[in-house]
Amino acid sequence: MAMSKRDAVSEPETTGHEWDGIQELNKPLPKWWLYVFYATVLWSIGYWLLMPSWPLLSGYTKGLLGYSQREKVASQLEAARAAKAEYRDRVAASDLAAINADPELLRFALAGGEAAFGDNCAPCHGRGAQGAFGYPNLRDDSWLWSGTLDGIQQTIMHGIRADDPKTRSGAMPAFGKSGLLSAAQINDVAEYVLSLSGGSHDPQAAERGAEIFAKNCVACHGPQAKGNHEFGAPDLTDELWLYSGDKATIVTTVDGGRGGVMPTWVGRLDPETIKELAIYVHALGGGE
């Protein structure tokens, strides 16, 4: 310890510490300051007794007040649900068109729908509903089944090719694998499909493919290849592809068929949430 000495100017004792000519005076700490320190020690002991504090080998000390952050969150979530109850009731009582026409209810449904979409739909359709290979983009203006409010609600409730009596069914058959078409025929019909949306193609093969298309495909895709919501058959003349639009993928599709599945959500989500989801998906830009 540095030797204490007296500062010549201001008289009081210094600690003997000096930095660049500045000396530290040795002043007593006020007693009450010491007592405040003791008070904080007592406070911490009281805190240990009242609140969860010490980790044990299994679990922890619970504290006399029984405070639990987990329960606190649960009660806050309950309070949030209660706060939303008024709007949830109105959503439950209104049909989709009415919700869509009421700006206040629409905003509530959009917010709820966005949250529910992130929790339930984003794994397949993507966080921004932009879709992926085999999973439809919900933002564009092309719909396999229906882009109306009621149609979207129906799809969410009962799914597509799902285990549900009201599910949407209808699948692209495996024309090659089941022997309906030969490899050459599949090649020709793929060329024809490419030509429909203005892609580069072999005109002669496409001409042959047109006949095959007329015999095998128009039942679902329609004579103009504009698709059919009844069977979930896509429009082949537009610029959008659920599976990729290159020739190899088209050949694979015709050869092996397609039949993506969307699960049913009725029973897993409550009716209000499904309504909110329908409103949200409809408002993503492509709603009909």
Added chain:
Amino acid sequence: MENSRSYSESVALETAAVISGEAAPGIERSDAPTVHGGGVNTPLYAARVKVYPKRAHGTFRTVKWIVMAVTLSIYYLVPWLRWHRGPYLPDQAVLIDFPSRRFYFFFLEIWPQEFYYITGLLVLAALALFLFTSIAGRVWCGYTCPQTVWTDLMIAVERFFQGDRNQRMRLDKTPWALETLWRKGATHFTWLLIAVATGGAWVFYFADAPTLARQLVNFDAPMIAYVFIGLFTATTYLLGGIAREQVCIYMCPWPRIQGGMVDRDSLLISYRGWRGEKRGPHKVGQSWEGRGDCIDCRQCVAVCPTGIDIRNGSQLECIQCALCIDACNEIMDKVGRPRGLIAYDTVRNLESAGKDGLSFNLSRPRVVLYSAAIAVVGAIMLTALMLRPNVDVNVLHDRNPLYVKLSDGGIRNGYTLKLLNKAYAPRYFRLAVKGLPGAELTVVGQEKEPDLVITVPADDLQSIRAYVTLDKKANAALPAADAAFSFVVTSADGAAEAEHETTFQGPER
């Protein structure tokens, strides 16, 4: 510790040596000890030595009474001022509205994202503090600091019930006398009333004052209001009534900083040693030649609220309240010597022993720089406030996905727009796209309305989803994959307009 005496004993012993007798004919010498800043050996911890400030009379005491009246009136009364803002907004002139995230100050209203105005205000306050300190030392501490004002008020209450310094000391020597009990009881009760009023006034800044007052009386106010009243009651009573100078000396950082703020030309409350020394009692008929004007009456110590001897020079404990000036001037008048033995003076003047007259220099670099900084910050704030639009639009471009390709090859981008209506009434706004040829704009929920009129409630914001679509040709006509354009929001009457630039993103080329 080599000294066996306690700190307070040392103080008392040191003081005893100077007590007794008259300082001058008719002027009793005060026995007030120098509690702080004295030179004795120090133990590790020291009990507090109570300070009994004596009542001062004079110019500065009067100024302090006026400042106290004005500052306390502002604090207690401002929440009750009304300011009409129309039917949609609170009519309290000064209101910090946490639930709706607004700060109202008369004609001003601050939204959370405009908090930089508060930052600017704090910068101004700090600069003003620096300026005043470099000109005249701790004027803030001496006159306007809440700790000083409330302590002064608490001391006034104490003096009302218990008398001045000598009576208070006498009462403390007979702690269990009936008189002591009732006088002290009345003092502490009044302190608590003041403390409750202080806490009570505080909460009125955060809610409609008349409503909250009614709720408080009926005991159905929000819990948080009672908690804060309790908190402020406790701190006002403890800090202003009990702790007093201990707050200034041990809790406040400002005394430590002020040393860097003053210079040789700052006006500080100073004992003019060149005039006062050599000090000593003055006897009847004694000549003033060859001795100082200080008669060592220690009245400057007796009135000091922090218990220091200003004659020891500028020190950390001095809050520069100027009461010692009043006390000394009174004595100088009595002994027939000129006033101003203790006065606002500069270190430069003290060193020249007053030979240069009372030189005071305002054109010092730090004074000029602080003033210039205040002017610049103030001008920036004022300009920003004047030019502040009462409508604004914020645009968030969807990032996931950046764009959506449509069946006909067109490209659509999604945006979240926030329309801010800072007017005191609901308004209708027209939304349009500028600088993107061929763009088609749609707003979710307004597909059927071609005009795109959006209602925004009074003093609120409305979040909307908008889509901008370019058909295949228009998108191909863009010079690059991404193009800059603006959303333009115009109020229905055309008076207010806001614009926000953003981008339209198409497929990579």
